[in-house]
Amino acid sequence: MKYIFVSGVQKELADERRAVRDFVRGDPLLRKHFDVFLFEDLPATDRRPDDLYLDHVDRSTVYLGIYGEEYGSEGSDGVSATEREFDRATLKGLDRRIFVRGASDTALQGKMMALIAKAERELVRRRFADTDALIRLVYASLVDHLERTGVIATRPWDETAPREARLHDISPERLHWFLERARVERNSAVDPSTPVHDALAHLNLLEDGHPSNGALLLFGRKPQRWLPSAETKCLHFHGMTVEKPIPSYQVFHGDLFGQVDQAVDFVLTKLQRRVGARNESSEAPVAYEIPARVIREAIVNAVAHRDYTSAASVQIYVFVDRIEVWNPGALPPGITLEDLRRPHSSHPRYPRIADPLFLAHYIEKAGTGTLEMIDQCLTQGLPEPVFREQGDQFVLTLWRDWVTPDLLARLNVSSRQSAGLAHVKVRGRITNREYQDLVGVGERTALRDLGELVSKGILERVGGTGRGAYYVLGRKPVTNQTNTP
Numbered sequence: 001m002k003y004i005f006v007s008g009v010q011k012e013l014a015d016e017r018r019a020v021r022d023f024v025r026g027d028p029l030l031r032k033h034f035d036v037f038l039f040e041d042l043p044a045t046d047r048r049p050d051d052l053y054l055d056h057v058d059r060s061t062v063y064l065g066i067y068g069e070e071y072g073s074e075g076s077d078g079v080s081a082t083e084r085e086f087d088r089a090t091l092k093g094l095d096r097r098i099f100v101r102g103a104s105d106t107a108l109q110g111k112m113m114a115l116i117a118k119a120e121r122e123l124v125r126r127r128f129a130d131t132d133a134l135i136r137l138v139y140a141s142l143v144d145h146l147e148r149t150g151v152i153a154t155r156p157w158d159e160t161a162p163r164e165a166r167l168h169d170i171s172p173e174r175l176h177w178f179l180e181r182a183r184v185e186r187n188s189a190v191d192p193s194t195p196v197h198d199a200l201a202h203l204n205l206l207e208d209g210h211p212s213n214g215a216l217l218l219f220g221r222k223p224q225r226w227l228p229s230a231e232t233k234c235l236h237f238h239g240m241t242v243e244k245p246i247p248s249y250q251v252f253h254g255d256l257f258g259q260v261d262q263a264v265d266f267v268l269t270k271l272q273r274r275v276g277a278r279n280e281s282s283e284a285p286v287a288y289e290i291p292a293r294v295i296r297e298a299i300v301n302a303v304a305h306r307d308y309t310s311a312a313s314v315q316i317y318v319f320v321d322r323i324e325v326w327n328p329g330a331l332p333p334g335i336t337l338e339d340l341r342r343p344h345s346s347h348p349r350y351p352r353i354a355d356p357l358f359l360a361h362y363i364e365k366a367g368t369g370t371l372e373m374i375d376q377c378l379t380q381g382l383p384e385p386v387f388r389e390q391g392d393q394f395v396l397t398l399w400r401d402w403v404t405p406d407l408l409a410r411l412n413v414s415s416r417q418s419a420g421l422a423h424v425k426v427r428g429r430i431t432n433r434e435y436q437d438l439v440g441v442g443e444r445t446a447l448r449d450l451g452e453l454v455s456k457g458i459l460e461r462v463g464g465t466g467r468g469a470y471y472v473l474g475r476k477p478v479t480n481q482t483n484t485p
Contacts (some may be wrong), residue, residue: 057088232337
């Protein structure tokens with residue numbers, strides 16, 4: 001029996017701590033392998049609390065840190081029990097899993113923020129919004145521990161075949177299309193005329209002669225018969241929030257290649273575009289307000305890396321100021337949100353699905369997709385993409401450039417102010433000092449210029465009136481404004 005040590009401020013996180021204990025002890029799988037230690041469950045004793053809880057850390061195999069806003073009561077050395085437990089678990093080499101309540105760190109006490117930062121240097125933290133979300137994350141984490149330690153052995157999901165799936169559930173036409181494309185794009189050695197059975201065997205997409213989940217998703221005649229949530233929903237709104245009636249709403253089914261292509265087309269038709277002259281190329285080039293390659297990369301990543309065991313689908317929201325791409329499933333272990341902004345290795349959730357997507361040149365295997373999205377957005381003068389985890393969902397936000405030259409002209413924005421806005425679009429923010437240095441004005445003129453942009457709704461001020469204040473692009477399109485005399 002393995003013991004789980006649940007750490008976290010008892011008073012603040014009492015409900016979450018009890019919920020984890022009760023779930024583990026009640027789950028048919030987890031209760032066979034784990035029991036949970038909560039300090040509040042111990043009977044009264046004359047031993048010092050510090051000795052007791054550290055003894056139980058030593059006896060445990062897994063450390064679950066549930067962190068909220070509070071750091072907890074501090075000892076004479078200024079260190080809380082929560083941090084002592086984390087340090088002891090680190091020293092003893094326990095498998096440590098960290099879960100942080102809330103969508104951001106803004107409400108965290110200073111020492112709690114420092115503790116989380118210390119943990120993040122070695123671990124990947126997960127966020128949760130409520131107890132149900134915490135339980136889902138804890139379950140996935142403990143199952144991952146059992147698999148990694150060899151306690152339970154399961155065949156990867158993408159290699160597993162539904163019991164009733166047969167080769168006639170695979171579309172020969174879609175498989176033939178893929179093999180031809182793989183030969184052209186990646187010089188694949190598999191002949192496009194290869195029989196279905198042999199082609200799937202070559203791609204490791206058969207289990208005992210039956211097409212696997214991966215095969216059905218990639219080449220199935222009706223993949224949603226087997227995997228109902230394997231769909232992509234696209235929604236278009238004229239404002240910045242989800243509001244009914246929805247102007248345009250499409251749900252795309254079929255194989256993954258088709259879903260990606262249809263979803264990309266849906267989004268591109270909602271974006272502003274510029275058609276160039278034919279003398280620029282053999283065909284008139286089209287430039288979108290967000291590069292088409294960025295849109296495609298965002299959607300392919302969502303479809304390729306989503307958790308297909310989840311009942312949720314990929315959802316794409318097109319708002320007037322941004323595009324949000326949601327997919328079920330957190331980042332893989334070992335990859336943090338910060339890693340997405342620097343060179344990192346590729347960690348596909350389902351390698352047997354990723355391989356054909358690579359061969360068809362829908363994805364790369366170098367972990368460069370997020371870096372290319374960032375680079376292309378900055379090159380086009382757009383803000384960087386925003387990556388975040390929300391519960392058990394991964395969310396990518398791409399900002400649209402709603403502050404157009406026509407709008408700036410209509411609002412009589414000066415060339416000096418336009419230079420400041422260009423800085424904000426690329427860097428995400430600007431301070432009064434940065435504005436002074438950028439356009440060569442004094443503090444009072446900078447304050448007046450930036451204040452005018454705030455009054456026109458183009459910028460928003462963050463951080464009050466102190467020296468720490470800065471300005472960001474407003475996220476509400478300016479309407480019904482008249483020219484300033």
